[in-house]
Amino acid sequence: MHRDSQKRIYLENAVYFITTVTKERYPYFHEKIVCDLLAEDIRMASELKQCDVIAYKINPDHVYLIIRPLGKPNYSEFMHNMKRVSSLHINYSMGMFDFPEGADIYLRLRENRLTWQSRYNTRIDIPKFAWQKSYRDHLVRDDDDLIRHVEYIRNQWIKHDLQENAYCFVSEAAMQSVLE
Numbered sequence: 001m002h003r004d005s006q007k008r009i010y011l012e013n014a015v016y017f018i019t020t021v022t023k024e025r026y027p028y029f030h031e032k033i034v035c036d037l038l039a040e041d042i043r044m045a046s047e048l049k050q051c052d053v054i055a056y057k058i059n060p061d062h063v064y065l066i067i068r069p070l071g072k073p074n075y076s077e078f079m080h081n082m083k084r085v086s087s088l089h090i091n092y093s094m095g096m097f098d099f100p101e102g103a104d105i106y107l108r109l110r111e112n113r114l115t116w117q118s119r120y121n122t123r124i125d126i127p128k129f130a131w132q133k134s135y136r137d138h139l140v141r142d143d144d145d146l147i148r149h150v151e152y153i154r155n156q157w158i159k160h161d162l163q164e165n166a167y168c169f170v171s172e173a174a175m176q177s178v179l180e
Contacts (some may be wrong), residue, residue: 058167
């Protein structure tokens, strides 16, 4: 365990509000390609690690998530998978790593790399993508707390003076299943 890690609380049927930040708060998520990859990796991690994603918001240098683990109540596995896989996918797309030989599964990432290269011609001075080592979590206490955190996510674009509320996802169905 990372020596500065928080003590995690794992409860069945609990909902967690999580904040994770890019290394040195670099604003990687100004790029649509990077946001699209992360959104897909959140979806895949939720399926693989059996978590309902109630909401998320991708901001330029940090991400908020509201999740509810469905099987065993271990959201750390979800976060580990999401951060590890998204780092790999984003760095492949940015041209930080060479693709393994004959890896057809990387077709979309190859397309992303071509888009990235056409936009920037040569590698620009963008550091290799990385997340900060840990993340903050908050155990959502009750329905009012959940509603407050969902509204907080919905209003991020205003707080950060963004042009639009892109990459803000709220699953009304998942939210209702918690509120029932």
